[in-house]
């Protein structure tokens with residue numbers, strides 16, 4: 023078991039590295055790396071301390087100190103560390119030659135090969151798999167990299183920074199030299215070498231710099247890279263406009279590879295991407311893919327300032343770059359697309375992924391206090407809740423002060439490795455506010471609940487809102503076991519008059535529509551209120567909390583129809599549906615039963631809503647029609663959950679809404695159909711029309727499987743986009759029988775050479791809520807396109823089953839748990855990071871009813887008790903069981 027690392031134990035490095043010269047001679051199995059490091063003692067470190075360089079699976083070939091081979095006993099070498107016992111107490115140069123085997127690197131950390139392309143992944147601690155180094159983010163150096171390779175094997179050679187030189191390097195070999203003038207930590211280092219196609223363009227920055235932008239992909243796929251290329255230019259322009267941040271090198275390169283552990287990586291000037299988040303054509307990518315590509319391109323580009331120019335002092339500060347950069351990419355997508363629609367999507371992700379994490383055994387603060395394996399902390403909490411904290415800061419300070427705070431942060435911390443305290447200090451200085459209490463958001467895990475009660479006094483014409491915040495007590499390894507203290511919670515709110523429109527009424531404590539709840543309990547009095555209003559609370563989801571507020575059904579219907587805040591209109595529909603779902607799932611009602619009058623009331627409200635405005639904003643309407651997911655319902659129930667009952671409740675309500683709204687939905691489908699021959703556009707408006715047509719199809723097919731199947735089959739035939747094809751296949755996949763099997767077989771055949779499309783096909787089948795799915799998944803694991811070595815394949819097939827098919831993962835006989843555990847163990851020897859992530863499917867195990875809980879615990883214990891586990895899997899297993 024890996025030792026525990028604690029934030030409280032942080033010490034500066036005893037040595038610093040100012041300059042790094044790397045000579046990387048690429049070879050499939052024997053790549054040689056010569057690193058020349060200009061070192062010096064750190065005045066802030068311990069004088070005379072040994073120099074301990076990190077390593078991982080390295081073969082050392084040679085070491086020299088100031089040009090001389092090191093004497094016997096001067097150094098000690100293991101695959102994990104190179105120690106120089108008595109380093110000079112002045113600047114000195116260490117030259118280290120190592121050898122690595124990229125073809126054998128299945129962990130996809132360090133230097134590896136993906137479909138024959140050499141690439142690297144160094145965050146968080148992969149650089150030590152290339153050479154011995156002070157592999158920590160507060161050691162920042164200027165890098166010059168020489169890359170050499172066979173010209174045939176790797177005609178394209180890319181590094182960080184700007185290209186300096188290239189030429190011949192002996193028979194059949196060539197080289198390129200890259201120089202990055204910006205000091206950076208080792209985790210931002212990258213090299214790429216391979217046969218790659220290129221698309222390129224230029225961007226002139228607001229400072230007048232001419233930047234060559236390029237996207238490199240597998241040869242032949244260049245046409246699918248243009249959307250990503252355009253997204254880079256739009257990101258550059260947006261960051262200049264919105265945050266005054268300009269790009270700072272002469273080239274910006276993006277490379278797509280097919281084997282990648284995460285989404286993408288922000289290496290300085292050389293972003294490396296999972297090809298899923300670069301390649302797009304109408305025929306192979308869905309609207310959701312286009313939106314993700316745009317968001318992730320933006321995310322990695324924005325890291326150039328929030329992450330690279332200002333980096334993290336240590337890995338506890340991960341949210342400093344990730345939360346902030348997610349906030350920035352969310353703002354970008356909101357500006358480029360529809361703000362309310364994007365906000366709803368953000369909150370759905372937060373509730374589906376972060377809330378369960380915060381409520382389970384892996385809960386940790388946005389800035390954890392301890393970790394065993396840092397790769398397990400690239401979580402929804404650090405990323406998504408981290409972004410919510412930045413958004414709350416903007417809400418509290420207002421957009422102008424927030425922007426000034428950002429400017430101050432960037433200018434005071436530029437070129438440094440910073441902390442959350444440095445970030446907050448910039449905003450405290452600009453606003454004159456004390457942000458110490460606000461900072462608790464970074465330290466306390468768990469989702470707060472805010473209970474709200476409203477009371478109208480007709481005699482005084484006042485309306486009083488009382489708030490009480492309650493904070494879960496969370497004692498896990500990653501969180502200090504202290505009693506939680508009250509949080510600073512911005513509550514964006516308004517009053518809606520009973521018949522619609524804003525209600526009159528004022529409160530001095532509400533400014534710019536925001537009330538700040540800081541005390542455990544507080545109340546707010548509005549004066550001059552003419553009639554009992556309906557409060558619209560946490561508009562735009564102004565804080566990542568659960569709201570406990572007993573609105574009546576009629577009040578919710580009022581909000582759905584009349585609230586000025588689009589998010590809360592959607593929220594009203596969601597909570598109406600959630601009420602029905604929770605009631606039915608916990609009553610143990612059978613599938614055939616009607617969902618009852620509440621379902622009909624919801625149907626009527628949705629009918630009115632659709633008649634009034636579905637065509638005006640189809641994307642929003644599609645979201646209003648989409649019921650809360652099974653996992654969200656499980657969270658709302660909280661304990662002794664029966665996933666089958668939830669599925670039945672949801673299915674019954676889909677059937678009922680489909681019946682209530684059937685004719686309307688069919689009408690909308692016709693009204694929104696794309697005229698034949700009209701050109702494809704991935705823009706938000708066109709995607710919104712497709713989304714509503716397909717949401718309609720989903721409900722129609724639920725209510726009428728036969729008619730729905732016919733509609734879906736027809737759509738599958740006629741579809742000209744992957745969005746429509748997949749949306750037709752989805753309802754078909756829910757109806758057992760020949761039509762389904764034929765459609766699936768045909769789709770699989772059509773896209774047999776398109777791995778990213780097959781991923782969608784794997785995922786769809788893995789999510790079928792039927793007992794036969796487990797065998798289907800096992801069968802598909804033998805499909806020629808499937809490989810445990812490719813993270814995208816594992817995620818589409820196995821993780822879709824384990825994380826997105828609650829009824830089958832939680833099969834009462836435990837077979838879903840067993841399959842997951844089996845794959846985790848089979849994968850752990852190859853790729854521990856992906857194995858550990860799959861194991862997080864057990865996050866909800868304590869919430870399910872007793873029989874399932876026992877079986878889940880057995881599977882988890884089996885994993886935990888397996889000898890020779892990676893630190894990654896053993897960490898997740900250990901914390902899940904703790």
Ligand code: 0A1
Pocket residue numbers: 143144145146283284285286287288321322344400855
């Ligand atoms: N910094 C990247 C995420 C990332 C983290 C670790 C990785 O190693 C396997 C890869 C990527 C981001 O936020 O996009």
Ligand code: ZN
Pocket residue numbers: 321325343344347
């Ligand atoms: Zn990031």
